[in-house]
Amino acid sequence: MSVAFRREDDDAHREPVFELPLPPGPNLVTERGLKLIEARVAELQAAVDAADDAEAEKPLRRDLRYWLARASKAEVQPVAAGDAVAFGxxxxxxxxxxxxxxxxxxxxxxxxxxxxxxxxxxxxxxxxxxxxxxxxxxxxxxxxxxxxxxxxxxx
Structure with a gap:
């Protein structure tokens, strides 16, 4: 039998799913930015917990991994002085x-x-x-x- 007609399993022919790319450099955030990240993590965790289908859960878990990584690398910056253009x-x-x-x-x-x-x-x-x-x-x-x-x- 030709190799073209053999299939090991259904997953072997699916498109690969990649992790969401993390932006390069430090993850500088404001206090508000950190709260937004934490809210996104909580929202995704709740969606993962409520998911009743393994396939529907996969993209949620991928997004959750991304936001957990962003939260773990978040560096809250001090409030800027405001006398010159700066972060914040x-x-x-x-x-x-x-x-x-x-x-x-x-x-x-x-x-x-x-x-x-x-x-x-x-x-x-x-x-x-x-x-x-x-x-x-x-x-x-x-x-x-x-x-x-x-x-x-x-x-």
């Missing part, structure tokens, strides 16, 4: 004639619909350490961003 600050800036305010947070807490961007985002990195009134280069353009105001996020 709210920054108002002007770019291209348009004014915008964003919060610089950890990657797990980032939510663009809530104007919270990760501190690792290129625009956040360009503004890091800038003070109000300062202009910074961005995407090859000199003085493309004007930092208008900086304030610490609530602790």
């Amino acid at each position: 600050t709210r920054v108002t800036y002007r770019m291209g004639g348009r004014e915008r305010t964003v919060a610089l947070v950890g990657s797990d807490e980032a939510d663009v619909t809530d104007d919270a961007i990760p501190f690792t985002a290129p625009i956040a990195q360009a503004m890091m350490d800038a003070e109000p009134g300062e202009r910074v280069d961005y995407q090859g353009r000199a003085e493309a961003i004007e930092v208008i105001a900086v304030e610490p996020l609530p602790g």
